[in-house]
Amino acid sequence: MYGTPRFPTWTYLASPIKVGDTTLTLSQNIDWKVGETIAIASTSFFHTEAERKTITAVNGNTLTVDSPFINKHASVVEQYGSSDLLKMSAEVGLLTRNIKMMGDPTSVAGQYGSHLMIAGQAANGAEGHVAYTEFSQCGQPGILGRYCIHFHMNG
DSSP: OBOOOOSOSEEEBSSOBOTTOOEEEBSSOOOOOTTOEEEEOOOSSOGGGOEEEEEEEEETTEEEESSOOSSOBOEEEEEETTTEEEEEEOEEEEOOOSEEEEOOTTHHHHTOOBOEEEESOGGGTOOOOOBSEEEESBOOTTSTTOOSEEEESOO
16 A cells, blocks of 8 residues: 655644644645644643644645644754753644545444454565555454554564
8 A cells, every 4th residue: 555655744843833823834844735634742741732733724834724723832942051952842743645544434433443454474475565544443442453554473
């Protein structure tokens, strides 16, 4: 399963995000597009402060998103001594891919989503490749070995 390569698939904030902001600036140029979904990692002690947004405009490495941020996300550089720098910035990842493997709308509630299993040994000719592919509504909790993607005894 080979989706279209994207550059980059994730990067860092170039400047902090304040509560209520609807734009963010990234540390490098991107090929991300309007309508795609991104995730912004939490920079606090609470993982629940990560946010998911849809891109509504792209201007270089500055993105506008569909709704205001409800949490702040840090992007700072601390200097120690004369030359030691510590960069602390939230990661921002592109979630959207053009190849999608997904369960149906009942998958989450029914705990029975899509499942990709690649089985067999490379020595016997078995190979599996997954790149730039989006998985959602997947996995089957409570059933051993039924993760979203399961490489089974490939060694």
